[in-house]
Amino acid sequence: MTQQLTDLADHLDATDPLAHVRDRFLLPEGVVYLDGNSLGPLPAAVPPVLEDVVHRQWGTDLIRSWNTHDWWQAPLRVGDAIGALIGAAPGQTVAGDSTSVQLFTALSAAAELRPDRPLLVTDPEHFPTDRYLADSVGRLHGRQVRRVAPADLPEFLDEHGDQVAVISYSPVDFRSGELHDVAALTRAAHRVGALALWDLCHAAGAMPVHLDDLGVDFAVGCGYKFLSGGPGAPAFLYAAERHHDSWRTPLSGWTGHAEPFGLQADYVPAPGIARARIGTPPILSLLALEAALTAFDGVDLAQVRAKSLSLTGFFLRCAEELLAPEGFEAVTPAEPEIRASQVSLRHPHAYGLIQALAAQGVVADMRAPDILRFGVNALCTSHHDVLTAATLLQRITSAGDYDPVPQEPGTVT
Numbered sequence: 001m002t003q004q005l006t007d008l009a010d011h012l013d014a015t016d017p018l019a020h021v022r023d024r025f026l027l028p029e030g031v032v033y034l035d036g037n038s039l040g041p042l043p044a045a046v047p048p049v050l051e052d053v054v055h056r057q058w059g060t061d062l063i064r065s066w067n068t069h070d071w072w073q074a075p076l077r078v079g080d081a082i083g084a085l086i087g088a089a090p091g092q093t094v095a096g097d098s099t100s101v102q103l104f105t106a107l108s109a110a111a112e113l114r115p116d117r118p119l120l121v122t123d124p125e126h127f128p129t130d131r132y133l134a135d136s137v138g139r140l141h142g143r144q145v146r147r148v149a150p151a152d153l154p155e156f157l158d159e160h161g162d163q164v165a166v167i168s169y170s171p172v173d174f175r176s177g178e179l180h181d182v183a184a185l186t187r188a189a190h191r192v193g194a195l196a197l198w199d200l201c202h203a204a205g206a207m208p209v210h211l212d213d214l215g216v217d218f219a220v221g222c223g224y225k226f227l228s229g230g231p232g233a234p235a236f237l238y239a240a241e242r243h244h245d246s247w248r249t250p251l252s253g254w255t256g257h258a259e260p261f262g263l264q265a266d267y268v269p270a271p272g273i274a275r276a277r278i279g280t281p282p283i284l285s286l287l288a289l290e291a292a293l294t295a296f297d298g299v300d301l302a303q304v305r306a307k308s309l310s311l312t313g314f315f316l317r318c319a320e321e322l323l324a325p326e327g328f329e330a331v332t333p334a335e336p337e338i339r340a341s342q343v344s345l346r347h348p349h350a351y352g353l354i355q356a357l358a359a360q361g362v363v364a365d366m367r368a369p370d371i372l373r374f375g376v377n378a379l380c381t382s383h384h385d386v387l388t389a390a391t392l393l394q395r396i397t398s399a400g401d402y403d404p405v406p407q408e409p410g411t412v413t
């Protein structure tokens with residue numbers, strides 16, 4: 001049985017059109033890294049750029065680098081580079097701050113664009129920060145938050161649509177890896193005059209996203225997962241051009257002013273996406289992210305998606321053959337059209353198993369209480385990596401070679 005899986009992995013890796021892209025990443029020898037959906041691996045382009053930015057640009061050229069190395073435009077330049085990966089024409093995406101801050105900006109702006117509608121609608125299973133911030137924006141803007149599962153959203157909108165200011169969802173359920181239909185849910189929101197905001201943390205760089213074509217209003221996402229921009233990398237915010245004349249951002253920082261160096265008494269927002277700049281941009285992280293994005297040079301996101309599906313499909317097959325007999329249940333959908341770039345497996349000893357895997361060089365993560373989560377980054381993961389992970393997991397489980405302890409609160413996994 002394992003020989004068949006080995007032969008299949010050999011074949012799939014030998015015919016992988018993205019195999020050469022793995023060399024664009026610096027992965028430690030002997031490590032199988034399946035945590036790209038939490039912290040992407042280090043792109044080879046990043047260290048030399050950071051070396052130059054620190055020693056030459058900052059160390060030698062000092063403050064004039066804001067102009068000579070065009071640090072000032074970095075949030076917009078990096079924003080456009082991300083825009084190219086999420087179907088956004090230039091001038092609509094800014095990079096900076098955290099996803100949480102960008103969510104607050106986007107949700108507030110959307111609420112203000114629909115002042116007479118009392119409801120903000122979000123996913124009960126959304127990532128916690130999305131839920132917390134929806135509550136804050138609701139409180140600050142005098143709106144109510146309704147939590148509606150994506151599957152129930154069309155019906156909810158049929159009934160209450162004229163009350164809804166904005167829907168805020170993610171294309172990917174971060175626990176299960178199920179994909180939601182961005183096109184259909186955006187259409188459903190627009191049909192009733194609501195706006196659509198998408199959190200692309202688990203989608204940007206992992207699959208094609210067509211923000212402009214789908215008429216999405218706002219989107220946010222992080223730079224540290226599939227974009228591999230590094231720990232705490234700047235996030236991004238997309239605002240569709242049609243809102244640029246009318247939208248207001250809640251954080252009126254000086255770098256989003258129309259004349260930041262005019263040092264005027266009152267805030268006048270910059271035109272376009274630039275008003276979503278807030279304070280002085282984090283140049284080291286922005287330029288690291290900019291270098292990281294070159295890993296996508298010449299890579300077609302349709303190919304990324306095809307390989308991601310091949311990897312997750314192969315993982316699910318390994319799970320069925322090797323892991324189901326050990327008590328693992330696949331949580332990620334088998335249907336490719338609703339499967340994101342991860343495989344989640346349920347097991348009561350998820351935490352201990354993830355620790356045991358890591359001790360033997362296979363890095364993944366877990367989501368409490370019982371989900372083992374394996375993210376596949378199609379740019380640098382092979383089918384052999386997947387097979388190594390599944391085989392090791394089977395060996396550890398059948399030998400009972402792990403500590404069946406629950407996760408300690410506060411542990412990063």
Ligand SMILES: Cc1ncc(COP(=O)(O)O)c(C=O)c1O
Nearest residue numbers: 098099100127129174199201222
């Ligand atoms: C869907 C989603 N939104 C937001 C975040 C995190 O936001 P921040 O970058 O502000 O920490 C995560 C983190 O994993 C996430 O999965």
